[in-house]
Amino acid sequence: MGEITRPTPINKEVAWDKSKIIMSKTDPYGVIEYANETFIEVSGYEEHELMGRPHNIIRHPDMPRVVFKVLWDYLKRGKNIHAIVKNLSKSGRYYWVITDFEVKTNAKGVITNYYSRRRAAPMEIVQKHIEPLYEKLLQIEAVTGMDASEKYLVGYLEEKGKGYNEFIEDIITDGLPREDKQPEEKKGFFSRLFGR
Numbered sequence: 001m002g003e004i005t006r007p008t009p010i011n012k013e014v015a016w017d018k019s020k021i022i023m024s025k026t027d028p029y030g031v032i033e034y035a036n037e038t039f040i041e042v043s044g045y046e047e048h049e050l051m052g053r054p055h056n057i058i059r060h061p062d063m064p065r066v067v068f069k070v071l072w073d074y075l076k077r078g079k080n081i082h083a084i085v086k087n088l089s090k091s092g093r094y095y096w097v098i099t100d101f102e103v104k105t106n107a108k109g110v111i112t113n114y115y116s117r118r119r120a121a122p123m124e125i126v127q128k129h130i131e132p133l134y135e136k137l138l139q140i141e142a143v144t145g146m147d148a149s150e151k152y153l154v155g156y157l158e159e160k161g162k163g164y165n166e167f168i169e170d171i172i173t174d175g176l177p178r179e180d181k182q183p184e185e186k187k188g189f190f191s192r193l194f195g196r
Contacts, residue, residue: 007092009061014095016042018120022097028111030055044090060088064137066149070164071101075114078103082168084121084130096121096130098172122172129171 022042025034035043035050043050043058050057059068063086074081083099097118104113121130133156140149157167 007088007090009088009094010092012093014042014044014089014091014093016095016120022116022118024055024116026055026114026116028113030114032057033113042089042095043087044093049090058087058089060086060094062086062094062134062138064134064141064149065146066137066141066153067134069146069150070153074164075101075103076111078105078109078111082165084126084168084171085118086126086134096123096126098168125171125174 016038020038021036022039023034023036024032024039026032032050032053032055035047040047040050045057056068067083067085071081071083080103081101083101085097085099087095087097089095098121099116099118102115102117103111104115106112133153137149137153140152153164157164160167162170
């Protein structure tokens with residue numbers, strides 16, 4: 001399989017229909033098995049360039065490694081997780097998404113796939129809550145490594161009295177209009193957000 005050259009990031013956002021949902025499916029190792037048309041359109045890659053590639057093909061260098069460590073720690077334990085992620089398109093442009101990761105297992109409980117659904121992340125939430133945190137984590141990683149970055153993130157979340165999932169849910173809920181904050185009896189927050 002030929003190598004794909006990582007694009008040079010440019011500080012411009014991908015123009016896309018932010019009402020659409022980006023979907024993908026990977027194997028237990030994060031290798032892409034399926035990408036919907038919206039994923040293909042927004043990432044800028046052709047379908048054949050994505051299939052069989054690690055999902056980190058779209059990882060933006062502005063993303064702290066510790067966030068992906070937290071994600072993988074949850075997923076490998078069979079736990080669903082939500083995250084706000086900055087992705088890198090083939091053109092070098094970025095796009096921020098709220099991602100809902102879902103773990104699928106076989107009858108024996110062995111993880112077979114990961115599904116992810118992504119919506120555009122509201123920029124006011126990204127700018128207020130996520131960018132400052134991720135910039136600190138990146139600075140710590142650059143100077144003292146990922147272990148120190150992870151300790152900072154744990155302390156940051158402990159101060160707020162939340163896990164990563166709860167932190168993401170709270171900042172997204174705070175950014176919703178009042179009527180969207182009303183809980184639905186049978187659906188969780190991210191089920192309402194993604195309409196499933």
